[in-house]
Amino acid sequence: MYDIKWIRENAEAFDTGLKRRGLSPLSKSLLDLDDTRRSAIAKAQNAQERRNALSKDIGKAMGAKDVALAESLKAEVASLKELAPALEAEEKAAVEALNEQLAAIPNIPNDDVPEGADEHGNVVKSTHGEKPEETGRRLIGVNKPKEHYELGEALGQMDFETAAKLSGSRFVVLNQQIARLNRAIGQFMLDVHTEEHGYTEVNPPLMVRDDAMFGTAQLPKFRDDQFRAGDDHWLIPTAEVPLTNLVRESILSEEELPRRYTALTPCFRAEAGSAGRDTRGMLRQHQFEKVELVSITTPDKSLEEHERMLACAEAVLKKLDLHYRVMTLCTGDMGFASQKTYDIEVWLPGQKTYREISSCSVCGDFQARRMNARYRSSEGGAPRFLHTLNGSGTAVGRGLIAVMENYQNADGSISVPDALVPYMRGVTKIEKA
Incomplete structure (x- = not known):
């Protein structure tokens, strides 16, 4: 199984190795999947960071007795909380999709392995x-x-x-x-x-x-x-x-x-x-x-x-x-x-x-x-x-x-x-x- 970071840094060598195995290039499709995974992770992290920041802002609003602002912020927190399961599911699906593809790819042959179809x-x-x-x-x-x-x-x-x-x-x-x-x-x-x-x-x-x-x-x-x-x-x-x-x-x-x-x-x-x-x-x-x-x-x-x-x-x-x-x-x-x-x-x-x-x-x-x-x-x-x-x-x-x-x-x-x-x-x- 491959490290997607290695594939990102060595895409040409990876595709060359697959070609020697008789396979088509896969680096682009894998990196696209990885981009989707990264995006899903980023969205989940950003949502969590926003919730953390809002919690602090709610405390400040309550301290300033700004009830309207506090309620508005609480509503946004509630909305983000409702969104969390969907974001987690999106992240999980993206990770599983990438890992499924990586698990199906054979090892790359060493340079001294002779080329041949069978x-x-x-x-x-x-x-x-x-x-x-x-x-x-x-x-x-x-x-x-x-x-x-x-x-x-x-x-x-x-x-x-x-x-x-x-x-x-x-x-x-x-x-x-x-x-x-x-x-x-x-x-x-x-x-x-x-x-x-x-x-x-x-x-x-x-x-x-x-x-x-x-x-x-x-x-x-x-x-x-x-x-x-x-x-x-x-x-x-x-x-x-x-x-x-x-x-x-x-x-x-x-x-x-x-x-x-x-x-x-x-x-x-x-x-x-x-x-x-x-x-x-x-x-x-x-x-x-x-x-x-x-x-x-x-x-x-x-x-x-x-x-x-x-x-x-x-x-x-x-x-x-x-x-x-x-x-x-x-x-x-x-x-x-x-x-x-x-x-x-x-x-x-x-x-x-x-x-x-x-x-x-x-x-x-x-x-x-x-x-x-x-x-x-x-x-x-x-x-x-x-x-x-x-x-x-x-x-x-x-x-x-x-x-x-x-x-x-x-x-x-x-x-x-x-x-x-x-x-x-x-x-x-x-x-x-």
């Missing part, structure tokens, strides 16, 4: 490893790699049909060793980030209020993509929401920063805008698990923290010996709250394509303004807004998909990556029971 404008930042089918290290004897759902159903440990009976489409029932492998992947990722990367583990609520969803910008724009839980709660679409909101409405000291949080949670998304996409398998589900990374830091450290967060997410895939590439998202493919985003795309032999498994974003003070989350510099002065970052460290379900497809064997079994064997109690291969 995912085709994304740029490869780096690549790690090689495709296993090209190295001869894995997929030995596998002439045509299968997709994860083919492997899971053949093993009798991935059941979409029963899940549909229970909950409808975009759900799955995992069982036996694949269920254990899914749990192992989540625990492994969480341990890496807490023990090696210094993130603090959090077990947050899975339901949050409107204010928390607004703070991280899921509301109001993405309301249809969320699951409502009762009258005043939402199921979290990602642990980014509760983790980032841990600092809402607070003023931290600079010495407390950075704060780094991680959580392994179920996530819930309506996927309202994805009808017909990825309907087979586990790629796009209403319920999934993810290890989330959130950093809270100062403005001068946020870009450095962004690179660090990316490295932490990459470390997980390196330990699992998975081939992936890092993409710098273009202006047309970035998330609503992001200033800059890196996507990590893992190679899936069954699909013969790269698929996103992590997205790491720096949001600047965009979310902090919505949450009123600030810090006080060690040098003193007025509190400043914090910078927030979030990323997947990584998606557990997509991690499971990647392991299954990259470690499949010619007989339909799945080898367990070395890093996960301790979490599988020594099991090195998943076979049909």
Whole structure:
């Protein structure tokens, strides 16, 4: 969310940033709304100041025994008092109209973000490893790699049909060793980030209020993509929401920063805008698990923290010996709250394509303004807004998909990556029971 004062002082830069997002200039319409707000505030203040002045004049008139003047002044006070509710309503409406518009505008991209209309404008930042089918290290004897759902159903440990009976489409029932492998992947990722990367583990609520969803910008724009839980709660679409909101409405000291949080949670998304996409398998589900990374830091450290967060997410895939590439998202493919985003795309032999498994974003003070989350510099002065970052460290379900497809064997079994064997109690291969 934006500071209208900043827009007034930087109207050209604001409109230029929106243009890079593919949006029309908005500074004039916003400043017109702000002028209306200012005018409404001024009218209410002038009326109140007039009432205060009249009260003093009434006292003087009464002291001078000028009854006629006193009554005239009292009549004007009464008239202004009657007008007050309308002036207050006008001011409230003007403030709400401006805030509604500001809340619907996406964050401005950093200068180094590549321009583009959609995912085709994304740029490869780096690549790690090689495709296993090209190295001869894995997929030995596998002439045509299968997709994860083919492997899971053949093993009798991935059941979409029963899940549909229970909950409808975009759900799955995992069982036996694949269920254990899914749990192992989540625990492994969480341990890496807490023990090696210094993130603090959090077990947050899975339901949050409107204010928390607004703070991280899921509301109001993405309301249809969320699951409502009762009258005043939402199921979290990602642990980014509760983790980032841990600092809402607070003023931290600079010495407390950075704060780094991680959580392994179920996530819930309506996927309202994805009808017909990825309907087979586990790629796009209403319920999934993810290890989330959130950093809270100062403005001068946020870009450095962004690179660090990316490295932490990459470390997980390196330990699992998975081939992936890092993409710098273009202006047309970035998330609503992001200033800059890196996507990590893992190679899936069954699909013969790269698929996103992590997205790491720096949001600047965009979310902090919505949450009123600030810090006080060690040098003193007025509190400043914090910078927030979030990323997947990584998606557990997509991690499971990647392991299954990259470690499949010619007989339909799945080898367990070395890093996960301790979490599988020594099991090195998943076979049909």
